[in-house]
Amino acid sequence: MNDQPKQGSRHEFKYLIDDSFLPIFAEYLEKIGLHKDEAQDGSYPVTSLYFDTPFLNDYHDKVDGIKFRRKLRARAYQRDTLEAGPVWLEIKEKHDMNIRKIRGLVDGADFAALLAGEFSEGLSRAAENDKSVRLFLYHFFAGNYRPVNVIRYERTAYVERFLSEVRLTIDRSLETCTWHEYMDNRELLSPVFPEQAVMEVKFRGAMPWWFGDMCARFELARKPFSKYTHAINYLLRPSPLAR
DSSP states (O other): OOSOSSOEEEEEEEEEEEGGGHHHHHHHHHHTTEEEOSGGGGEEEEEEEEEEOTTOHHHHHHHTTOSEEEEEEEEESOSSOGGGSOEEEEEEEEETTEEEEEEEEEOHHHHHHHHTTOOOHHHHHHHHHOHHHHHHHHHHHHTTOEEEEEEEEEEEEEEESSSSOEEEEEEEEEEEEEHHHHHHOTTOOEESSTTEEEEEEEESSSOOTTHHHHHHHTTOOOOOOOHHHHHHHHHTTTSOOOO
16 A cells, blocks of 8 residues: 655645544545545555654654654554565655655565564665665664654545545544564554544645635644654653653
């Protein structure tokens, strides 16, 4: 499954929505011309492993509001073992209002070897054939990145039928645990926002015509929101990092 039709710069706006509004909201999206993505009827699980440096530089860049930021993660579209199938190695960069996501696909066994500190033949071939994989591995090794935490949620994706390249996703049942906890027990994840969902509107070029009406009708307020940052804050709540 490809969660992003094209790589490149785009706008990405995020909102928090109460779960109780989701049925009404889904009906509204259908009426304005959005429809569920064809993949698995638009709904599927997402499991992501986030990496960071030994001093959590990417986390602190977000908290400190640095304009140019980068995150490295591995993403799979299944609920069970992350390495059970193909894995997307992703770089997500943000500069002011622009988002760029670079991703390359590797085999689950080669990804497991990477986590074990090995550079398999399959991973070497993937890097040779895909510049996105090469770029991920460059940042991964140059920054001394290591696994930090796993985030899992259920995603429903909508796309616009005719006029523009718009993708709207609703992520619910967000849960997380540390990488070490995940290695011990793949179901040891805790809910972060039990009664809320994260909506993301992703588009290139002009803002969709229905955007203003949607925000006014549902009283949506755009918020700077990072699943990774909020998950880290949740995991560190007994002993938060000093600021």
